[in-house]
Amino acid sequence: xxxxRHTTVxxxxxxxxxxxxxxVKANVIFFQFPIYWFAAPAALKxxxxxxxxxxxxxxxxxxxxxxxxxKGKSYLLSTTWNAPKDVxxxxxxxxxxxxxxxxLAVFHDTQAFVGLTKLPSVSFxxxxxxxxxxxxxxxxxxxxxxxxxx
Numbered sequence: 737x738x739x740x741r742h743t744t745v746x747x748x749x750x751x752x753x754x755x756x757x758x759x760v761k762a763n764v765i766f767f768q769f770p771i772y773w774f775a776a777p778a779a780l781k782x783x784x785x786x787x788x789x790x791x792x793x794x795x796x797x798x799x800x801x802x803x804x805x806x807k808g809k810s811y812l813l814s815t816t817w818n819a820p821k822d823v824x825x826x827x828x829x830x831x832x833x834x835x836x837x838x839x840l841a842v843f844h845d846t847q848a849f850v851g852l853t854k855l856p857s858v859s860f861x862x863x864x865x866x867x868x869x870x871x872x873x874x875x876x877x878x879x880x881x882x883x884x885x886x
Contacts, residue, residue: 742761742762744758746779747777750783750787752786755787756789759793759806762809763809763810764810765810765811765812766814767811767813768814769815770817770863771819775840776843788850791805792805793850793851804849804852805851806850807853808851809851810854810855811847811854811855812858812880813844813855814857814859814860814876814879815836815857815858816859816861817862817863818864819861819862821862824836836857855883856882858875860876
């Protein structure tokens with residue numbers, strides 16, 4: 737499998753036309769970001785507003801949400817949370833049994849709107865109070881190997 741990596745760190749700035757070109761060439765998009773107030777950071781939201789343009793990412797069709805032009809491409813979501821894992825699992829806990837993907841449903845809906853197919857997500861928890869970057873890196877490697885066979 738040939739893998740070409742074109743990384744964008746949105747907080748460092750970006751050129752919209754260059755980003756559009758990256759998206760056209762990509763088969764898989766890897767999103768990695770920390771969660772702020774149960775959502776993607778503002779810089780990533782701004783990036784989406786700037787780069788996800790009509791005519792390249794989506795078009796008008798009779799059925800709302802079916803005009804995504806990135807069909808055939810997929811994305812993987814990797815997030816870091818200060819929230820511990822157990823607040824997602826149990827009914828009555830803060831997230832009342834909702835998964836990370838359910839909490840981030842709007843982000844996933846945005847990607848579906850432009851035609852991307854979701855790959856299994858991965859998330860890392862308690863990263864401020866109990867950080868363990870080495871364990872997180874190993875878990876990410878296992879996750880990627882499971883999905884891509886790398």
